[in-house]
Amino acid sequence: MQELHANQGRFQSSLEDMISSLSHQAQGVVGAADPEQTDASGPPSREGPTAETRFPIHEPRGIQIERYDGNPGTCRSFLTNCLLLFELNPSCYVTERARVASVITHLTGRAREWATAEWTKQSPVCQSYADFSSALTRVFDHGTPGRKSSRALLSLRQGKTRVLDYAIEFRTLAAESRWNNHALADVFHHGLADNIKDQLAPLDLPEDLDSLVDLAVRLDNRLMERSKERSSNVVRPPAQGEHHPEVTASRGGAPVHALSVEPMQVGHTPLSPGERQRRFKEGSCFYCGQPGHILAHCPAKDRAHQ
Incomplete structure (x- = not known):
């Protein structure tokens, strides 16, 4: 050894x-x-050029x-x-x-x-x-790259990946296969995710692979942008224990908190600010003045509106 x-x-x-x-x-x-190594304008030097030159x-x-x-x-x-x-x-x-x-x-x-x-x-x-x-x-190397790549293309699916990643893997395998452009385009479309196929369904699909890949990538990018827009427009619910009083617009356009707005009361004059403050501290109803309930559950108000 x-x-x-x-x-x-x-x-x-x-x-x-x-x-x-x-x-x-x-x-x-x-x-x-190399002609540049020879100087034609003068006689050759007596000392030959060095090996390095x-x-x-x-x-x-x-x-x-x-x-x-x-x-x-x-x-x-x-x-x-x-x-x-x-x-x-x-x-x-x-x-x-x-x-x-x-x-x-x-x-x-x-x-x-x-x-x-x-x-x-x-x-x-x-x-x-x-x-x-x-x-x-x-x-x-005992393998047959063409056959191996063809089998891999038939089983390749986009899944949850982006179209761009799926297309890169597909083109890598396609380079070793012997399929024509139309066959590659059909197999690429077959492996796309369902949401991309749904977007492509009403369109006239290109017959060559490159154009189909470009179209699918653009659709995937737009769907991703739209998803980000929807998620950014969702209103975050208030945390537990966090209270946000309702804000409405007054006739003058200025926002007014809901606690300061007194609902219309048939047969009742509006409460003065002092009376409203007293009832609020005592927990009395803003409508009938009785304790134990609030305006929204006042039985006297319900009877008055029947």
Whole structure:
């Protein structure tokens, strides 16, 4: 086991040296072919340019690739990240073997062990990135993304989430399916929540997915805004023990508390302010002056209005 780890360490170092050497050679070719490196207005210098001037070294730039350990669920995303790295650094990965070597340096675990065996025996799959990526997919990714995504699309539902979140998940799965635009639009509509479908029912629905998604998102946003408006217009009930006297408008427009307003009394003259204050303190009725009840439950008033 120790010997195996030592071999892997030497193999890792060998690959890194190879990538560095290939990068330097590629930059040298680019620098030699650059017309700006040559001054046509004067004779060439007797002292040749230094290696640093003629062969500038540019470190690879771009994304940080997470090492792949052979997990089938992340194989395709790992290879996509490798392609992005090559696209962002074309001068660093000129040859096919340089690309394969770079991929192997980003492997770990059982994926690294498989690639080490293939590279050591000079397998034909290591001669080009296309062959190597196909072999890597064949060994570690046994799924069929198109079928898996299609089944997931059929079972996907909006539920209680927003339409925008549902649309993002739907489009992610749709990118891996082989369905046409009309079929995707129908399945997207089928998975919408009932309240959104009710709003779409009287409308002429667009036939393409993008237009249908935009329409559903706008409707969902408006429904959310309307719900917030309704909740802000709800009057909060008074807390227990909290008393808010009724306020009415007088003929002059000024608000008057209900306690200061004396109802119309047939056959009775309005009470003076002093009398009203006395009856209020004694708990007497404002209508008949008897204690034990209030104006709203006065029997004399009820008999007078019969």
